[in-house]
Amino acid sequence: MKNICVFGSSSESIDKEYLNTAESLGRALAERGYHMIFGAGKYGVMGAVARGVKAVKGTFTGVSPEFFTELDVLDYDCTELIFTKTMRERKGVMEDKADAFVICAGGIGTFEEFFEVITLKQLGQHNKPIVIYNVKGYYDHMLGMMRASVEEKFMSEKVCRLYSVACSEDEVFEQLENYEPFTYSKYDKE
Secondary structure (H helix, E strand, O other): OOEEEEEOOOOOOOOHHHHHHHHHHHHHHHHOOOEEEEOOEOOHHHHHHHHHHHHOOOOEEEEEEHHHHHOOOEOOOOOEEEEEOOHHHHHHHHHHHOOEEEEOOOOHHHHHHHHHHHHHHHOOOOOOOEEEEOHHHOOHHHHHHHHHHHHOOOOOHHHHHOOEEEOOHHHHHHHHHOOOOOOOOOOOOO
16 A cells, blocks of 8 residues: 545635644655645645645645636645546546545545545445544544434444544554455445
8 A cells, every 4th residue: 555545625724733733644644655645735634734745755646627727726746746627537536546545624525535435435446445534523523423324224334344533643554554454335235
């Protein structure tokens, strides 16, 4: 496992703890020899992770739809910068290039990316680690929603084994490096 896809917010005005932990994660990824893949954003959590990677001269690939060039939100200092026509194509490139996914704090785009990679895993399209980096308990409510979905029988408890939750940087790497593949299809008879 060498290519880690990091999903996270590109918002400019978030709590510094999210930015500091993201930048530290970027440094640690590069220092451990990982290549980062991300949405090419220069702001927020995405930008902070990239700054961390750059600080220790690591490598990272940014993937962006072409229309983002008009918005002044891109980090053009990526080792590689790939442009796509659409957001859907962007996600596909990131998913294909990644050996694992780390979900940092983010908004609707990050939620959508997380739910897509977990859905694809449930449907047997990949068996890559998915680690939710739950800084400051940011994802506690989403995780509660997932538990409620299990309790109400909208999904199997097995779905919750398709991802893991880390509350510290050390836990992120422990979960990536000790990943034991687990597959589950909602269409399997239980």
